[in-house]
Amino acid sequence: MLFSKLYEFFTDVFVLEESARKNFFIQRLDPRVKIIAAFTGIICVSLIRNLLIFMVILSAALLSAAASRISLKDFIFRSLGFTVLFTTVISIPLLFTTPGRVLAETSIIGLTVKVTWDGVYNAAALVLRVWTALTLLNLLVMSTSFDKITAALSALRAPRLFTVIFDLTLKYIFIMVQEAMRVSRAQEARRLWKPGFIERVKSVIPVASNILLRSHVKANNIYNAMLARGFNGGYRSLQSLKIRGGDLLYLLFSIGLFSFLVLLDKSLTFTVIF
Amino acid sequence: MEPILEVKNLFFKYPKTDKGLFNVNMTVYRGECVGIIGPNGAGKSTLLLHFNGLLKPQSGFVLVKGLNTLNEKNISRIRREVGLVFQDPNDQILKNIVEEEVAYGLLNSGLSLDEISVKVNDALKTVGLKDYNKRVTFHLSYGEKKKLSIASILVMNPDILVLDEPTSNLDPGGVEDLTNIIRDLNRNGKTIIIATHDMDFAAELFNRCYIIDEGRIICEGGVETVLTNISLLREHRLKPPTVTQVFTGLPGFGKLPVRVGEAVELLKRRLE
Ligand SMILES: Nc1ncnc2c1ncn2[C@@H]1O[C@H](COP(=O)(O)OP(=O)(O)OP(=O)(O)O)[C@@H](O)[C@H]1O
Numbered sequence: 129m130l131f132s133k134l135y136e137f138f139t140d141v142f143v144l145e146e147s148a149r150k151n152f153f154i155q156r157l158d159p160r161v162k163i164i165a166a167f168t169g170i171i172c173v174s175l176i177r178n179l180l181i182f183m184v185i186l187s188a189a190l191l192s193a194a195a196s197r198i199s200l201k202d203f204i205f206r207s208l209g210f211t212v213l214f215t216t217v218i219s220i221p222l223l224f225t226t227p228g229r230v231l232a233e234t235s236i237i238g239l240t241v242k243v244t245w246d247g248v249y250n251a252a253a254l255v256l257r258v259w260t261a262l263t264l265l266n267l268l269v270m271s272t273s274f275d276k277i278t279a280a281l282s283a284l285r286a287p288r289l290f291t292v293i294f295d296l297t298l299k300y301i302f303i304m305v306q307e308a309m310r311v312s313r314a315q316e317a318r319r320l321w322k323p324g325f326i327e328r329v330k331s332v333i334p335v336a337s338n339i340l341l342r343s344h345v346k347a348n349n350i351y352n353a354m355l356a357r358g359f360n361g362g363y364r365s366l367q368s369l370k371i372r373g374g375d376l377l378y379l380l381f382s383i384g385l386f387s388f389l390v391l392l393d394k395s396l397t398f399t400v401i402f
Numbered sequence: 403m404e405p406i407l408e409v410k411n412l413f414f415k416y417p418k419t420d421k422g423l424f425n426v427n428m429t430v431y432r433g434e435c436v437g438i439i440g441p442n443g444a445g446k447s448t449l450l451l452h453f454n455g456l457l458k459p460q461s462g463f464v465l466v467k468g469l470n471t472l473n474e475k476n477i478s479r480i481r482r483e484v485g486l487v488f489q490d491p492n493d494q495i496l497k498n499i500v501e502e503e504v505a506y507g508l509l510n511s512g513l514s515l516d517e518i519s520v521k522v523n524d525a526l527k528t529v530g531l532k533d534y535n536k537r538v539t540f541h542l543s544y545g546e547k548k549k550l551s552i553a554s555i556l557v558m559n560p561d562i563l564v565l566d567e568p569t570s571n572l573d574p575g576g577v578e579d580l581t582n583i584i585r586d587l588n589r590n591g592k593t594i595i596i597a598t599h600d601m602d603f604a605a606e607l608f609n610r611c612y613i614i615d616e617g618r619i620i621c622e623g624g625v626e627t628v629l630t631n632i633s634l635l636r637e638h639r640l641k642p643p644t645v646t647q648v649f650t651g652l653p654g655f656g657k658l659p660v661r662v663g664e665a666v667e668l669l670k671r672r673l674e
């Protein structure tokens with residue numbers, strides 16, 4: 129079950145690409161434009177310090193997702209999930225280590241622990257910054273099939289090696305999960321009781337090397353299949369990449385908006401600064 | 403006749419095993435439909451992978467239209483001439499959506515999207531997967547995947563079509579359709595090479611065949627001769643086609659038939 133859940137998730141993300149195959153606002157944009165806009169956004173996010181401005185960007189992303197009929201539940205939880213994963217450990221110490229106005233104070237075994245307002249602000253800014261960046265990335269991924277992303281990367285003259293690695297890594301991850309699911313299913317078919325979670329994980333560990341090896345052989349075969357059909361390092365998608373008026377408008381608008389927000393952030397020097 | 407594919411003294415050993423191909427020689431002529439017949443593990447798939455340079459001979463050589471697969475410069479030309487359908491469709495399917503899978507090779511070749519779309523639909527129709535365009539490849543049944551993998555090679559219109567056990571996992575109707583598709587392609591001038599141990603299929607289709615076992619060519623000849631050599635076939639874990647087996651048990655027919663049609667004719671004549 130553990131692996132079939134994981135498999136389901138990966139199938140959703142990599143295969144069905146349900147939200148990316150819809151045809152609304154963001155999906156219709158040229159993938160190259162989306163990639164440039166997302167990366168401009170991420171760079172800006174790294175320059176911004178004001179909590180309100182993060183909120184503005186998050187709301188804009190959320191609105192765009194809603195306008196593109198992307199499942200908001202998936203949209204929010206995916207980026208939030210990864211944010212929690214990446215930032216909890218790093219942001220908690222900030223609460224205690226930033227000097228400033230004290231919010232709360234306790235003493236544990238003789239040690240005084242102070243949480244400062246500035247600490248809370250800094251921790252919140254870190255979490256929001258990561259969350260905003262991941263949201264922008266998520267907007268790109270959930271509105272664009274991987275096929276188009278690779279085609280766009282290739283068209284944007286991203287280093288060929290990078291595009292190939294991106295493409296093959298995605299395939300490899302998917303193959304590995306698929307193999308893990310097959311192995312787990314094969315084990316289950318030969319087991320007479322219903323195993324618990326721990327037992328399930330334990331039972332897969334001894335065959336992990338088998339899974340890795342199988343994935344490796346499989347990935348190799350798939351690479352051969354690509355070669356056999358004339359793969360030459362280029363990526364073309366069945367959908368043509370064409371920049372239209374709307375794409376240019378979106379590009380100019382998003383670059384303009386992000387630049388404006390960065391400038392705004394610089395001019396707002398109130399309260400604490402990260 | 404003009405040789406289109408030549409294998410000369412091919413030697414290939416998988417690293418750290420004693421498995422591989424040992425001094426394999428064969429010649430396929432333009433327009434032929436040739437079988438490579440052998441039991442499991444005989445080396446059929448290994449041999450086919452040499453035909454478009456995915457495996458390279460360790461000694462000896464393979465020539466496709468006179469081009470040596472050992473020469474890297476020839477490879478892209480060879481890959482265009484030789485369409486290889488893998489034994490396991492799961493190894494071959496690269497894309498998530500059926501039409502994208504079929505279009506993959508064409509996209510690499512630089513055709514326009516309109517041309518591609520027409521060809522994709524034609525190929526899907528040929529293998530009996532009409533209207534499957536938007537389906538998810540991972541969720542197809544094995545037989546459907548098999549047909550898809552054939553379509554995605556057919557669409558590239560290679561001169562030489564190489565199929566590895568194309569009938570495994572196809573339903574009887576599917577085998578019949580495939581037989582007809584291959585026969586048509588062959589009539590239209592395609593050279594066809596098929597590895598199989600489906601003897602009935604082999605008898606219906608091939609002009610000529612090679613028996614291979616333990617990495618060596620055991621014999622070569624017309625299907626009427628090779629597939630009626632019962633003791634030789636048994637020695638290599640193979641059997642003659644079903645009709646041939648039936649006629650082996652019947653005295654007085656002289657020549658053994660290998661195809662159902664021939665057998666029917668023989669019986670009719672006897673009954674008249
Ligand atoms: N990558 C590999 N490494 C080592 N040995 C291999 C490898 N691939 C195949 N072999 C061995 O080489 C021999 C020939 O394999 P091959 O796949 O060519 O057989 P085949 O005739 O296609 O069999 P089947 O009818 O089962 O498909 C087998 O004994 C197999 O175990």
Ligand SMILES: [Mg+2]
Pocket residue numbers: 446447448489566
């Ligand atoms: Mg094989």
